[in-house]
Amino acid sequence: MPFHPFSSHVLYEDHHLLIVNKPAPLLTQAPPGVPNLEELVKSYIKEKYAKPAGVYLGVPHRLDRPVSGVVCFARNTKAAQRVHAQFAEHTVRKVYWALVEGLVAPDAGVWDDWIRKITDEARVERAEAEAPGAKLATLEYRVLQHLDSVTHLELAPLTGRMHQLRVQTAWRGHPVLGDTMYGSPRAFGPPAELPRDHVVALHARRLIITHPFTKQELTVEAPLPAYWSPLLDTATAR
Template sequence: MSKLEVLYEDNHLIAVCKRATVLVQGDRTEDKPLVEIVKEYIKEKYKKPGDVFLGVIHRLDRPVGGVVVFARTSKALARMNALFQEKKIQKTYWAIVEQTLPTENGKLVHFLKKNQEKNRSRAYDKEVKGSKRSELDFKLLGRSKNYFYVEVYPKTGRHHQIRVQLSHIGCPIKGDIKYGGKRTNKDGSIHLFGRSIEFIHPVKKEPIKITATPPQSDPLWKELTNLSMG
């Protein structure tokens, strides 16, 4: 339980920092998912008998770390799902990419088509059959010797959206060989991180911003964190 980094907690919601390579929900690998780890934490902390309710509101790809919010009640789950559907949730991501962006800040609009069998998506400049419009804003935060630090604000929530759109403009994310990265990261992660999430609390009706810090043992993440604080 000590490995779980809790970022926010009340009677309605709990937000944690997902470590890269951990699943949010179970799959055929049968690796222990984050939802079960959080359930165990709640059960132990509050001495709850029986099953613990925990609603999955959103997900991060397995190789991606960052903020994940769960609902502790069915009411909170329904209301958070509605906020997502109404696009009243603001997410911010950090990405470390291998090539510089076309401009220091801007917008990307593509049409993404998912290949279910291969679990990957492809971006098109124009709409094709079965594609969905995908939009994000970006801002260049700085650079290291070999990489570029980018803040990303997705406006839609498509499958692998940030990874695909950045790759499509020639800026693959470090470690993301699925979408054009030069080589894998040793730990199986990619350098994409769910930095923060903002919304109006579904029950308390007050503005909430939950922020996570990427692993400071990684020199690139550490440099980007320091850069953002400066």
């Protein structure tokens, strides 16, 4: 069987689930003709299992285009229903790693903010609790390392709001490196000519779900992209 180029991104695979490490700046889903993760995964399944017809793939969650890391797909409708329910009920645990501007203090805590989407824009803004469309965003954070004017954070969202991690760090003066939309002054990752091809220093590091059929807890971790290494290799662990 020929080696599919996407094989190296597969983190976990069985008859019900396919969990992969999404590269940035790839879209999770897109219209036909636009490169996206869903089509790559379908291509991988079609080739590996020699499926002549279409491939079913459930997509219970997504990552922003400039963000890398763990994405879980379902390979049949029953698995899709059960995994989607876990995301809807917020029983899935997600852990992200981020490199942010400045030195974050204290070393751990919980951030609460009211967020709402800006009409007709792919951005969010701070809102008052009683404002129309406002939703509470809650995030646990922990400092992993202090670097030179940069902090390596572990982030665990307790809610699932649009751009939540990116704005909750930025609003405290610590935007994610490379996230010019929310105030980062510096570039991050490989050079890119088009704004849509820039990446940010946010990575979905770990996903913890209940397997839809075995009911066992499943923890999947995604290795960091290579372009994080120059910063982390110079770090002194706390």
